[in-house]
Amino acid sequence: MKDNDPTGGAFGYGPLAVGLGLAVLVGWSVWWVVRYLRADAMTRQSIRQAVRVRRTWKRLAQMLKLCATDKMPTPLASLANTDGKPVKPRILVPALKVTHDAYGVIARAACLPGVGLEQYQKAAPHLADAWRCTRVAVTQDKPGHVVIRGVRLDPLKFPTEHRPTGTVPEKVARLDLGVDEYASPVSVDLRHVPGMTVGGLPGKGKTSLINKLLSDWAPAPWVQFAGADGKVSAAYEGDYADWIQRMFAFVGDDLEEANRLFKRLVHLRRVRSMLVRDVLGVKSMWDVGPSEKWPLVVLIIDEAHTYFRDHKGSDRETKHLAALSAENARLVEDLVKKGRSVGILVILATQKTTGDAIPTFIRDVCPVGLSFAQKTAEAAVAALGEDIRDWPDANPINLQDPAYVGVASMNHQSQPGFTRIRTPYVPDEWAAEIAHTTAHLSADPADLLPSVDLTKTDPDDGVSLSPAAA
Template sequence: MTPAVAPSPSPSPTGTPLPSLDPSNLVPSWLPLLGVAVALVLLVWLTVKTVTYIRADTETRASIRQAFRIRRTWPRLARNLGLTTTDRTPTLAQQLRTSPERPKPEPRILFPKVTTTADRFGVQIRMRTIAKVGLAEVQREADHLAEAWGCTRVSVDVDKPGQLLLRAVRNEPLHTPIHYTPTGKPTKDLGVWDLGVDEYAQAVALRMANVPGAAVAGLPGYGKSSLINALIARLAPSAAVQFIVLDGKVSRADEGDYADVIDRIAEFVGDDLDAANQLFKRLVQLRRDRSSAIRRVLGTTNMWDKGPTPAWPLLVVIVDEAHTYFRDYKGNDPETKRLAALSAENARLVEDLVKKGRSVGITTLLATQKATGDAIPTFIRDVCSVALSFAQKTTDAAVAALGEDIRNWPDASPINLLDDRFVGVAVMVRQGKPGFLRVRIPYINPDRCAQVAQNCGHLTADPFQLLTKLTGPRLVTDALDDAA
């Protein structure tokens, strides 16, 4: 039997053999390699996503699933909510395909592109804006987005030009206590203090550079002292910060809320009105001495132009239970008159610190239960550009703490925080924006706080002596009362 012979390629009309029609010759040699590479990339991507999902906690897993649903349903949801635009201009490819025989291409319906990031509280959505769909249009549909995504609330803000940042909150961050564990490392920027997280679980930072003072109000047990202790623990590892504390609810340093951090406090005074008055006088004198020396020592009239240093530190003056030092004593007996005079002078001295201490690096924090005029005189309180309030019982107390504008934002009022779930939650005036912000302050273990203060105790220095080391003997010799 004669074996079959493969047919040879038929010659072309020119005599050149035609190429074989074997399908293997029609596939480029690099195509299988490309397929393998794509498969490997997909396998790595799938592995990373799977491992991330498995390692996440229960709440984060729920948010990851929610993020997937948001991406999958977004095109249809955007159309239903009218977050689309009609593009009637043909693309270049459509123009090239256009011919008399082909109909004119249909207008395209465009919707913003989104990417998602999940965390334990919800999902962050970054959205590219398009024509006629920007900040105002998306904010208008925020409530509908929250309902469609099964969220507590959705916030919309500008992330950068041409891009919005949406925050879809699945759980209520204000109901969830958070904890802060001090690292013991110095804060990079002493002009920005980490405060906690807001109602969208976003980190909140308090800008304190060039801020003359802050007023903190709230009922007992709702978080004022915890807030201040947490700030001390964050700032304590820096030698460019020194603390002076006056606590009107105790008599000695080993009592009360600041006993755990006393190793990091340069000077402490309790409820002794005479001792407080003497300390306020020394602080005002220090403020004057710094004002006289700042240009010669720092080469500027504003310490924040160069930032605090160990030689010229930021001095944080904490006046807790401030009403103790400003009480309006009533009576005609000599002792009552003497105490009334001390209180009036204390108010005048603290006014000097708050109004004039900013540029020389002195920041005053005043804390009280009810920030009415008899607790913190209005001529002091109104100069404090930062205001926070924990829970309050009355609208008048909320207005005293946060200003008249809080009446226009009833949902943010601290009278709504009278609930055990809101212990550690404060309302603050937005910095640089209208309105108010509710912030969950993290809890810090007192033992950890004490450990940080003890470890950083060697950084504590007398701020009065530090200036003398820079300038020599005291610069200002006029009597304090005469200058006042």
């Protein structure tokens, strides 16, 4: 009888299909509940927020005019229209996919005719109110799609820690700064960058940012570090005591020692410029990238104003200090203006990046600048340029609250205007561990160069390429 069943046993498979569907539904429900229960309190709130966003989207999109009206009937509607009355226009609501994280929701929406990026951006404040978010940002995801980022909690007010991995960075000379005010990762590409300035009040995050760069880059054999810390007299006294073992040179606040270090690096720059074509076969080191034999040289000058201060006085000692400061400025200017193509990066940190702290002929040719909290508008403008006046929300004078320790403002390379960034803190013991395990990688870049006829360089610069010169 079964062989003669015209239905082919279709009704026999019905209960099986229903059972399978119920099993999938139950499995998905259990997975969702387990994920919800295992999440922390902040993430649970975001999960509930995402559910609410999905549930209310169709109504909200129409209220905010983020939908389109299609008056052209579909072929099926035209065939079904037998009474001759006009077909009712269709309301097209953009498709929305919502995910969540600890800070809020990330929604991806489609664009429609007449409803694009501009319309979503205009609706952002109203979306923030409806979704109960602190702020909402809308950016282009890909042609025809936008990303709507809503944060319920301000990521800038939550201090974070960074545990260095001890592995070689995947991308050369990329500095991961932290997260912006929408909890999106922010990084800066320091390839082809001759100089970077970091400003801010004491204790607001300058040295911590440099500590993170050292921790992340130290495992790479293609980078070598030199340091000058203007707030200490000896290496063991300061923030870089553990990093001395990973640096090929270091000086404190002694202007003569700093002068010798800067001369040494300028001479290295000159010799590299003379050898770059013969050794690398290119005009710029960045055409092939840094290597163990031709590493990126990073000079860190902390409390930079110590080395450039304009000493006033007519006595012999003051005149000598003034001459050293002027020469230091000239030497660092040489490194910043001419060192990019041969792989030299100078990072200058100071409290106020005004012209008396970092001479403008150095500061203004550093394409990357960050500023932690500042007390005056003058200091903010010196650190970030005149345009910061047009971005009051990102002005570093608003970062003086203790909750914003570790938060900096910067003009990012990939977007207009200014953004605020929460930089993570690297505990000293973690940094010391990285410094110890990577100490064997330290090498004097001059020792890695082939022999060169030094008579072709300036014989009057009084600089030796030997380590003793530092």
